Amino acid sequence: MSWPAAATERRLIxxxxxxxxxxxxxxxxxxxxxxxxxxxxxxxxxxxxDLLIEDVHFRRRWAPPTDIGWKSLAVNVSDIxxxxxxxxxxxxxxxxxxxxxxEEAEAFYSGVQALATEHGVAIVGGxxxxxxxxxxxxxxxxxxxxxxxxxxSTARVGDVIAVTGSxxxxxxxxxxxEAAPVPAGLAEEARxxxxxxxxxPRPRTREGLWLSEAGGVTAMIxxxxxxxxxxxxxxxxxxxxxxVDLDRVPVQPSVHAVARALDRDAxxxxxxxxxxxxxxxxxxxxxxxxxxxxxxxxTGTRLTAxxxxxxxxxxxxxxxxAGRAVSVEPGFEHFVTGPARA
Amino acid sequence: MSWPAAATERRLIxxxxxxxxxxxxxxxxxxxxxxxxxxxxxxxxxxxxDLLIEDVHFRRRWAPPTDIGWKSLAVNVSDIxxxxxxxxxxxxxxxxxxxxxxEEAEAFYSGVQALATEHGVAIVGGxxxxxxxxxxxxxxxxxxxxxxxxxxSTARVGDVIAVTGSxxxxxxxxxxxEAAPVPAGLAEEARxxxxxxxxxPRPRTREGLWLSEAGGVTAMIxxxxxxxxxxxxxxxxxxxxxxVDLDRVPVQPSVHAVARALDRDAxxxxxxxxxxxxxxxxxxxxxxxxxxxxxxxxTGTRLTAxxxxxxxxxxxxxxxxAGRAVSVEPGFEHFVTGPARA
Numbered sequence: 001m002s003w004p005a006a007a008t009e010r011r012l013i014x015x016x017x018x019x020x021x022x023x024x025x026x027x028x029x030x031x032x033x034x035x036x037x038x039x040x041x042x043x044x045x046x047x048x049x050d051l052l053i054e055d056v057h058f059r060r061r062w063a064p065p066t067d068i069g070w071k072s073l074a075v076n077v078s079d080i081x082x083x084x085x086x087x088x089x090x091x092x093x094x095x096x097x098x099x100x101x102x103e104e105a106e107a108f109y110s111g112v113q114a115l116a117t118e119h120g121v122a123i124v125g126g127x128x129x130x131x132x133x134x135x136x137x138x139x140x141x142x143x144x145x146x147x148x149x150x151x152x153s154t155a156r157v158g159d160v161i162a163v164t165g166s167x168x169x170x171x172x173x174x175x176x177x178e179a180a181p182v183p184a185g186l187a188e189e190a191r192x193x194x195x196x197x198x199x200x201p202r203p204r205t206r207e208g209l210w211l212s213e214a215g216g217v218t219a220m221i222x223x224x225x226x227x228x229x230x231x232x233x234x235x236x237x238x239x240x241x242x243x244v245d246l247d248r249v250p251v252q253p254s255v256h257a258v259a260r261a262l263d264r265d266a267x268x269x270x271x272x273x274x275x276x277x278x279x280x281x282x283x284x285x286x287x288x289x290x291x292x293x294x295x296x297x298x299t300g301t302r303l304t305a306x307x308x309x310x311x312x313x314x315x316x317x318x319x320x321x322a323g324r325a326v327s328v329e330p331g332f333e334h335f336v337t338g339p340a341r342a
Numbered sequence: 343m344s345w346p347a348a349a350t351e352r353r354l355i356x357x358x359x360x361x362x363x364x365x366x367x368x369x370x371x372x373x374x375x376x377x378x379x380x381x382x383x384x385x386x387x388x389x390x391x392d393l394l395i396e397d398v399h400f401r402r403r404w405a406p407p408t409d410i411g412w413k414s415l416a417v418n419v420s421d422i423x424x425x426x427x428x429x430x431x432x433x434x435x436x437x438x439x440x441x442x443x444x445e446e447a448e449a450f451y452s453g454v455q456a457l458a459t460e461h462g463v464a465i466v467g468g469x470x471x472x473x474x475x476x477x478x479x480x481x482x483x484x485x486x487x488x489x490x491x492x493x494x495s496t497a498r499v500g501d502v503i504a505v506t507g508s509x510x511x512x513x514x515x516x517x518x519x520e521a522a523p524v525p526a527g528l529a530e531e532a533r534x535x536x537x538x539x540x541x542x543p544r545p546r547t548r549e550g551l552w553l554s555e556a557g558g559v560t561a562m563i564x565x566x567x568x569x570x571x572x573x574x575x576x577x578x579x580x581x582x583x584x585x586v587d588l589d590r591v592p593v594q595p596s597v598h599a600v601a602r603a604l605d606r607d608a609x610x611x612x613x614x615x616x617x618x619x620x621x622x623x624x625x626x627x628x629x630x631x632x633x634x635x636x637x638x639x640x641t642g643t644r645l646t647a648x649x650x651x652x653x654x655x656x657x658x659x660x661x662x663x664a665g666r667a668v669s670v671e672p673g674f675e676h677f678v679t680g681p682a683r684a
Contacts, residue, residue: 031579035390045378047484129398132398140389142484
């Protein structure tokens with residue numbers, strides 16, 4: 001049966017309804033003109049939205065519907081995490097061409113639901129539509145911040161720059177997915193690691209919440225467009241410069257293995273590649289060690305210092321192990337010419 | 343200059359930033375990972391989202407970018423109005439093909455802004471993207487309800503069914519836009535009336551708020567998918583049937599004029615046509631006259647009784663002036679086969 005007959009829509013709404021019904025702080029979920037929500041008194045409300053479009057942000061050739069669903073919500077959860085907030089309520093709009101089956105649409109929602117469950121998100125609304133060409137997804141996510149949200153604009157000169165996890169896995173995964181078939185000699189473990197990073201990113205909700213509660217973080221952003229671009233945002237909003245020591249940027253062996261197999265440059269992926277959905281943050285110099293130790297104990301996630309904030313007139317510099325300036329290409333290219341996400 | 347160069351995106355973000363800066367209850371607007379909002383204590387939060395897709399919901403041939411912007415937000419404002427809520431914060435995602443100019447994109451945002459200003463909405467976030475084919479817009483709108491939101495599920499047997507304004511203008515406008523050129527002999531006034539209704543609908547925010555505060559409305563929904571479909575939703579959610587007296591359904595002379603000029607059936611537009619964005623509501627029988635009088639005084643908008651709710655086993659019946667059952671086709675057809683909006 002093909003998408004999207006009226007029966008399909010009703011079935012999908014029923015799936016979403018069932019999920020929404022269990023959620024706390026939802027007075028009315030799917031099935032009325034609006035969702036009716038009950039934000040906690042005294043919390044700030046966080047809101048973010050992202051469009052994901054077939055052949056701009058993903059390809060059906062290598063992205064299964066469950067992964068598309070997972071990632072659509074994950075990228076928004078990452079935005080809430082980057083403010084130190086708690087993700088709460090999601091609205092999912094999906095448009096598909098006629099050839100899409102109910103099974104594919106259901107798989108999409110099951111991917112959304114899997115990520116939602118893991119991060120405490122209730123799906124409370126949405127929209128379905130026909131699409132003349134390709135899948136189109138929009139996710140809006142609402143969250144709450146009990147403490148003051150961590151902004152991009154509040155880093156100070158001298159602050160340590162740090163990242164969670166490691167960088168470049170998602171871009172390596174994308175390169176591998178686009179380069180199919182898998183090059184001979186690449187270990188299955190490395191392939192699986194980087195493609196999972198691209199298809200099913202794991203937003204840093206727990207880490208963001210822990211860091212927000214711990215205090216000592218001066219600014220934070222998530223790495224959606226790549227280190228160069230996102231550090232650029234942080235510096236611009238905070239009116240600072242930055243110095244990054246490239247040899248300190250954490251990179252998994254899998255990323256180097258894929259770079260060798262594809263004869264590509266791992267550095268371009270770790271600095272210019274996007275969609276790692278790690279947290280990029282700044283701390284006062286004397287707060288970093290304590291935060292890194294505490295975060296590792298509480299969540300198992302490594303926090304690595306990669307440089308420090310400088311005055312704006314020094315610009316943003318990337319240095320190699322010998323202290324030489326390295327030119328870093330900012331930006332994360334979608335398949336179709338276009339801007340990175342706002 | 344063509345869309346969407348990085349410079350364009352920055353310029354558009356600047357436009358949105360400027361608008362958001364003036365807004366109350368917005369701690370952080372565009373320019374961070376999330377918007378940070380401050381809902382009023384004790385209010386319920388309302389949330390709704392809609393996708394609008396070129397050649398599914400509109401055609402560039404007859405919809406200028408300002409009107410696309412206006413309507414994208416209007417359809418969401420109407421959902422908040424239908425709950426008796428106050429629209430507050432909008433998130434606007436726009437994806438365009440490369441050929442779109444900055445001027446067109448700016449015109450789109452100016453249309454959004456015009457509607458936003460009229461209804462007290464602050465644009466606090468969004469997303470931009472390239473699109474491989476056609477314009478894609480997603481709007482998420484958040485609102486607040488001080489009183490209990492008016493739901494679809496709370497109508498009672500015996501309640502009066504009423505609508506604001508008149509029905510069928512938008513569908514008549516769509517038929518005329520699709521049938522271009524304008525048929526000879528149709529008065530310009532009629533043409534302008536119905537095409538404006540389709541391209542720049544005026545959501546009933548003031549009316550919804552007034553009705554919510556007045557009390558006595560038992561259930562409410564907005565007419566986005568047409569009387570037959572939306573009354574169907576109301577009856578299904580409230581577990582009732584309904585009887586509609588077709589000769590009482592308010593229709594403007596312009597709709598009849600267009601139907602004659604195109605040799606089409608005005609009844610199909612008033613009952614099956616969508617996108618009027620009027621309010622469809624139910625009241626206790628003894629409350630209707632008072633509400634209609636009060637609403638007219640307060641807002642200038644007419645409220646017309648068109649039937650009453652019956653028990654579920656009577657189904658939904660449409661009767662002509664002689665009391666004969668008339669078959670009414672539900673549903674509002676998009677250009678591409680697909681479901682109506684959720």
